[in-house]
Amino acid sequence: MAARIYQTPKNAMQSGKARTHRWVLEFEPAERKRPDPLMGWAGSGDTREQVKLSFPSAEAAKAYADREGIACHVVAAPERTLKLQAYADNFR
Template structure:
């Protein structure tokens, strides 16, 4: 049984860092998904694909995988630097702007 351990990225629709500080262990699919001929839904007999375990640290996730005999692949996150402007959001509406309004 193979699994992937990763730290989730932030959603594309948000600039916040919520739900990105934990680590996730997710099983690799053991069987391909099948198309139901009547309804057109996709399904699988693989119940492990529905499981996502969360851990506070990467070490805890690796310890769980080792304890249960799971072959795990760790994907390290790519950190971005913070985009903090000196004036912040209020600088967009300042009366003493030196640059032209671009919005």
């Protein structure tokens, strides 16, 4: 039973940074998805894939995983780079 801990990224559809401070513990899939013969939807018998636990910090998530005996790895958030430019640059 493996899991990964990551920080939620900024929503690409909005400029705000709400809920980007949370850390999420998410279980990795134990089996691959297969199509349902009747409806064609992709699914599997692994119900842990539906569980997402949120924590205020990476240390809290790691402490929870250690306490429950869950093997986990922390995925660091990529560094954000800002492209600073003036409005006048659009008309050059």
